[in-house]
Amino acid sequence: MDGRELVRSVRVFGSVQGLRAVRSAWRQRRTDAWGLPPRGTERARVPGPVGEAEPLPGGGIVRFARSELRISVSAGGTVFWGWDGAEALPSYALAGEPPEPDPRAELEPDTDGGWRVVSERVTVAVSRHGAVEIRTPGGVVLRRDLPPRWWEPVSGGPARWVQRSEVPADARFFGLGGRASGPRLRDGSYRLWNTDPKGSFSPGDDPLYITMPVQFVVSDAGTHLAFHDNSWDGRVTLTEGEEGAGSGHDRPGTSEVRMGGGPLRCWVVVGTPARVLHGWAALTGAPALPPSWALGPQHARWGFGSEKEVRRVVDGYRERGLPLSVLHLDIDHYDAHQVFTVDRERFPDLPGLAGDLREQGVRLVSIVDPAVKAEPGNPVYDSGSAAGAFVRDGRGSEVHGVVWPGECAYPDFTDPAVREWWGGLYEERLAQGFSGIWHDMNEPVSFSPFGDQTLPRSSRHALDGRGGDHREAHNVYGLTMARAGYEGLRRLRPDERPFLFSRSGWAGMQRYGGTWSGDVSTGWPGLRASLSLVLGLGLCGVPYSGPDVGGFDGSPSPELFLRWFQLAAWLPLFRTHAAIDAGRREPWEFGAEVLEHARVALVERERMRPYFVTLAQLARLTGAPYVRPVWWGAPEDRALRDCEDAFLVGDALLVAPVLARGADRRAVRLPRGRWYDTATGRAYEGPGQVLLDAPPSRIPVLARAGAVIPVRGADGGLELEVWAPAAGRTGGGLVVRDTGDGWEKAEIERYASRLVDGRVVVERVTDGGSEEVALPVRVRGLAE
Numbered sequence: 001m002d003g004r005e006l007v008r009s010v011r012v013f014g015s016v017q018g019l020r021a022v023r024s025a026w027r028q029r030r031t032d033a034w035g036l037p038p039r040g041t042e043r044a045r046v047p048g049p050v051g052e053a054e055p056l057p058g059g060g061i062v063r064f065a066r067s068e069l070r071i072s073v074s075a076g077g078t079v080f081w082g083w084d085g086a087e088a089l090p091s092y093a094l095a096g097e098p099p100e101p102d103p104r105a106e107l108e109p110d111t112d113g114g115w116r117v118v119s120e121r122v123t124v125a126v127s128r129h130g131a132v133e134i135r136t137p138g139g140v141v142l143r144r145d146l147p148p149r150w151w152e153p154v155s156g157g158p159a160r161w162v163q164r165s166e167v168p169a170d171a172r173f174f175g176l177g178g179r180a181s182g183p184r185l186r187d188g189s190y191r192l193w194n195t196d197p198k199g200s201f202s203p204g205d206d207p208l209y210i211t212m213p214v215q216f217v218v219s220d221a222g223t224h225l226a227f228h229d230n231s232w233d234g235r236v237t238l239t240e241g242e243e244g245a246g247s248g249h250d251r252p253g254t255s256e257v258r259m260g261g262g263p264l265r266c267w268v269v270v271g272t273p274a275r276v277l278h279g280w281a282a283l284t285g286a287p288a289l290p291p292s293w294a295l296g297p298q299h300a301r302w303g304f305g306s307e308k309e310v311r312r313v314v315d316g317y318r319e320r321g322l323p324l325s326v327l328h329l330d331i332d333h334y335d336a337h338q339v340f341t342v343d344r345e346r347f348p349d350l351p352g353l354a355g356d357l358r359e360q361g362v363r364l365v366s367i368v369d370p371a372v373k374a375e376p377g378n379p380v381y382d383s384g385s386a387a388g389a390f391v392r393d394g395r396g397s398e399v400h401g402v403v404w405p406g407e408c409a410y411p412d413f414t415d416p417a418v419r420e421w422w423g424g425l426y427e428e429r430l431a432q433g434f435s436g437i438w439h440d441m442n443e444p445v446s447f448s449p450f451g452d453q454t455l456p457r458s459s460r461h462a463l464d465g466r467g468g469d470h471r472e473a474h475n476v477y478g479l480t481m482a483r484a485g486y487e488g489l490r491r492l493r494p495d496e497r498p499f500l501f502s503r504s505g506w507a508g509m510q511r512y513g514g515t516w517s518g519d520v521s522t523g524w525p526g527l528r529a530s531l532s533l534v535l536g537l538g539l540c541g542v543p544y545s546g547p548d549v550g551g552f553d554g555s556p557s558p559e560l561f562l563r564w565f566q567l568a569a570w571l572p573l574f575r576t577h578a579a580i581d582a583g584r585r586e587p588w589e590f591g592a593e594v595l596e597h598a599r600v601a602l603v604e605r606e607r608m609r610p611y612f613v614t615l616a617q618l619a620r621l622t623g624a625p626y627v628r629p630v631w632w633g634a635p636e637d638r639a640l641r642d643c644e645d646a647f648l649v650g651d652a653l654l655v656a657p658v659l660a661r662g663a664d665r666r667a668v669r670l671p672r673g674r675w676y677d678t679a680t681g682r683a684y685e686g687p688g689q690v691l692l693d694a695p696p697s698r699i700p701v702l703a704r705a706g707a708v709i710p711v712r713g714a715d716g717g718l719e720l721e722v723w724a725p726a727a728g729r730t731g732g733g734l735v736v737r738d739t740g741d742g743w744e745k746a747e748i749e750r751y752a753s754r755l756v757d758g759r760v761v762v763e764r765v766t767d768g769g770s771e772e773v774a775l776p777v778r779v780r781g782l783a784e
Helices: 003-015 015-035 273-284 307-319 350-359 379-386 417-432 469-490 524-539 558-568 590-609 608-620
Strands: 042-043 050-056 058-066 068-073 079-083 107-109 117-120 125-128 132-135 141-145 148-151 160-167 172-178 188-192 211-219 223-230 234-239 253-259 266-271 298-302 328-330 363-367 401-404 406-409 436-441 500-502 647-649 652-654 665-677 683-693 701-704 708-712 718-723 730-736 746-755 759-766 769-771 777-780
Touching: 015 079, 015 406, 050 107, 058 107, 058 117, 068 125, 079 234, 141 211, 141 223, 141 266, 188 211, 211 234, 223 253, 223 273, 266 273, 273 608, 298 307, 307 328, 307 350, 363 417, 363 730, 379 406, 379 417, 417 469, 436 469, 469 500, 524 558, 558 590, 590 608, 590 708, 608 708, 608 730, 608 746, 652 665, 708 730, 708 746, 718 730, 718 759, 759 777
Parallel strands: 298 328, 328 363, 363 436, 436 500, 718 777
Antiparallel strands: 042 148, 050 058, 058 068, 068 079, 079 266, 107 117, 117 125, 125 132, 132 141, 141 160, 148 160, 160 253, 172 211, 188 234, 211 223, 223 266, 234 253, 401 406, 647 652, 652 701, 665 683, 665 701, 708 718, 730 746, 746 759, 759 769
């Protein structure tokens, strides 16, 4: 560390905090120096030539000269393969037992000395040298994983490995968790290590808070998801393919996954995008269902400072007739930043404040960081120490880092007993009147002027009884913290669905809640990154997310704030938020014109609340994200695959946000079918591109012809908004009514629309046929 790094550390964290961070970083480096000995000489290994094979239900084991491969295909077409004895379990990603193998499919000889498994939905072929091909039932190759290579330390220790894969030349890559440069992942290298980017980030920054070895691949041949179930530090290098012109040959797209250790195992799910994510949700767990109030407008700021300021902001919304559902309290409401405390001077009656706000329809959500101030006399630290709850090094000493409260210890959430202890601490938050929890700083973060702001890699973790170190536990730390919080809230309030979202996580985190963008930078690039993150996370199975409206670290111009606000009004988590020195984020702070246009966005979001409730329920049932790429229903459309500046909300709506300064019109790429501009009622035919007005008052939103959309009527009741079907075509939609914040089973109502003699007919579809609609119906688009 040179002098400039020291100066930066002191400036960022403060003089005392900065020096503590420096001391902590040096201590962590010393810990790893003796805790992680050098790898020394390594020996490379490949599978070698094929030997015998052992057929089993759904697949079998293929043995090679220097390795063995286990393959299993489920009845639903989900494929698992693992090298060197790697099994599906244990896994932090899976929600339970892996799917049962398909008894109708088994390992059989293939051409050229290889083997194959043929099932109804997919064929898996293994070459005599260990390449694994995933094919459609018609024999078209979706993915070809080349024989892997391992490097094993001669003196013992975990083997690192590389797996190279090929996909069709026209394929496009998506996923890998939350990536600011997406949603389409172009040629480049993407690290698999959950990371706090130290302040803020923009599209060029990688990695970020949520990294997942989950690739969502779309090509003419079909769609598939590939998941390398390994939580170690790694890197994925992607190269898009190129189709040969004339008599030239195609160059396939390639993916190279490198891991520093851990098992080499993979899941592949094939089918349409909807089928793929349904299979992924079946494997890793259904998304948690947020209470309906969490689908409304939310407001946060690091630096409210006092109960008086909180009341001022809420009164500001009410006096101006602006809807508000949730207000978030950041770390400044704690006593000296210590988790599970309250600054009594600034918030003398937090339960009273929460009660008053709840009477106005506003819920309070509390931030919770994992770092616990390591100071005797701190009740949380004392109880955790007594329970042996904190992460330790190889010599048995607690591992300490520096976060906002100062020197801190870190709970080991990979220990079931620690998860139960931590979950019980949320009783204090509920007693303070909070209705939901926001997890932050849980990559985990330890301030450092060096590279990664995290714990020593040699830190020891329980890993649910297996034991291991931070190299394996780091990426699942946020996931296991979310599990601790979610399960604790369920125990404490069993009749209410928990509301929890987390800055960091891993595959399967949707079981416990959602996420948000983290500290996205203020600026037009940050606005674009916000959309990339939401779309990419949705394709990784995390449907509930959204950005910090306006960006985290700076003061947005009125135009930038408004365009961000208009985008976020159509995303699942609709929340304003900013750093303590980044200015206010209340809509009226940006002038009268912005206020009126923001009011329109807020009112429309509230009008669409029943539709978002329906999408949330459908996400839980099917795994489909609320917000989807425009190619969702037509992955074979190459023009749509390359469209990154618009998105679908469910099946019914297409939203085209304004992502550039000064724009008042924008081109919109339409999927096949008729689409109505919801502002003008004008109809457009897709596929193709249209140019639409985007004045400051709105962004383009189009409705699919025939769509039946549940909305909130003028009287506050539920009604159906129906967009006229095109002549000779039908339409429809699904409605799931709000069942409250408990666990009551939801009923899916199906509606169909058709055009009869120039009149739109809407019917409810039942098992016995159809029946009249009991809800008010508003028809739109018929004049056109």
